[in-house]
Amino acid sequence: xxKDNSNLSKGLLIGFLTGSIVGxxxxxxxAPKSGKELRxxxxxxxxxxxxxxxxxxxxxxIRANQVINEGKKKxxxxxxxxxxxxxxxxxxxxxxxxxxxxxxxxxxxTGKETLASETGKVKTAVKAGVEAYKEAKx
Numbered sequence: 019x020x021k022d023n024s025n026l027s028k029g030l031l032i033g034f035l036t037g038s039i040v041g042x043x044x045x046x047x048x049a050p051k052s053g054k055e056l057r058x059x060x061x062x063x064x065x066x067x068x069x070x071x072x073x074x075x076x077x078x079x080i081r082a083n084q085v086i087n088e089g090k091k092k093x094x095x096x097x098x099x100x101x102x103x104x105x106x107x108x109x110x111x112x113x114x115x116x117x118x119x120x121x122x123x124x125x126x127x128t129g130k131e132t133l134a135s136e137t138g139k140v141k142t143a144v145k146a147g148v149e150a151y152k153e154a155k156x
Contacts, residue, residue, distance in 0.1 A: 042063045
């Protein structure tokens with residue numbers, strides 16, 4: 019909507035300036051004045067129009083700088099927000115990785131203990147089987 023207002027303002031100002039020029043030229047050409055007076059009037063009107071155009075461009079320049087500054091501020095805010103979210107994501111990822119490593123370590127330790135226990139049971143069973151075989155053989 020701001021862009022529409024800006025375009026409308028430009029159009030109105032350009033239309034005003036164009037209408038002023040055409041109106042002034044027509045008025046000067048049809049006015050019953052001497053050549054000297056007519057040239058003085060044309061010079062005066064052209065200076066007025068030049069002043070108006072200079073004011074318009076100055077106003078446009080100020081507004082353009084305002085828009086640029088607003089854009090920079092918004093971009094800085096977006097960048098800061100993106101950095102914050104990226105840092106939060108990195109922190110969350112590190113927590114998840116730490117938890118996964120801890121769980122994997124716990125599972126490995128449990129697996130080692132279970133393997134050692136089962137290995138002991140198998141050795142005991144093998145020894146018992148060997149002794150039973152020797153007794154049965156004797």
